[in-house]
């Protein structure tokens with residue numbers, strides 16, 4: 613019997629406005645000032661095994677997955693929330709912390725009301741082959 617996988621309840625502490633992004637597609641904008649180091653919220657999703665995650669990656673072109681501990685992954689393409697609209701930037705204003713079965717976003721610096729939230733997702737399954745259009749001064753060029 614495989615062990616039962618329980619997806620916890622994911623919460624957003626600082627609600628965001630979803631609107632056209634300055635980076636790519638839709639983006640998440642701060643509805644109020646967010647002080648540095650405050651937790652903004654958890655990325656919504658469904659917890660799956662890494663085996664299932666690899667199957668999804670091999671079958672789909674676009675997938676929103678974050679690797680967790682214990683051979684698990686968060687599939688943010690299902691049961692998701694507005695945190696998924698936080699785009700990648702090489703000069704971000706938020707950062708990710710993976711805590712067991714949660715992917716948490718924190719403010720890297722003081723964020724003003726109306727600013728678009730961005731995060732450096734680091735290495736992705738794109739293997740550094742996808743051109744980055746974040747527009748940051750220190751943009752690495754590829755993600």
Ligand SMILES: [Zn+2]
Pocket residue numbers: 701702703744745746747748750751752753754
């Ligand atoms: Zn970039």
